[in-house]
Amino acid sequence: MKAEDLSEFNRKLGEVFRLEREKQGLSRNRLSEIAGVSRTGVIMFERGERAPTIVICVAMAAGLGVPLSTLIRRAEKGLPGK
16 A cells, blocks of 8 residues: 555544544544543544554544444545545
């Protein structure tokens, strides 16, 4: 995967997390509390401004009650050529 593809994937994954959080009616503050992640980290990840570690992704997915693999598949579907 090229660097620009990774950047696009990161942006899409952040969007998928944001949409799921909003669908569940959770605020960024609440997700950060549940997942044990800083609110700033949640914001930057959702905007695609920061690439989270796998540990952060797992924690946020668990906080949303959705398997990380499901969220990754959603992000992959949003990439060009998928």
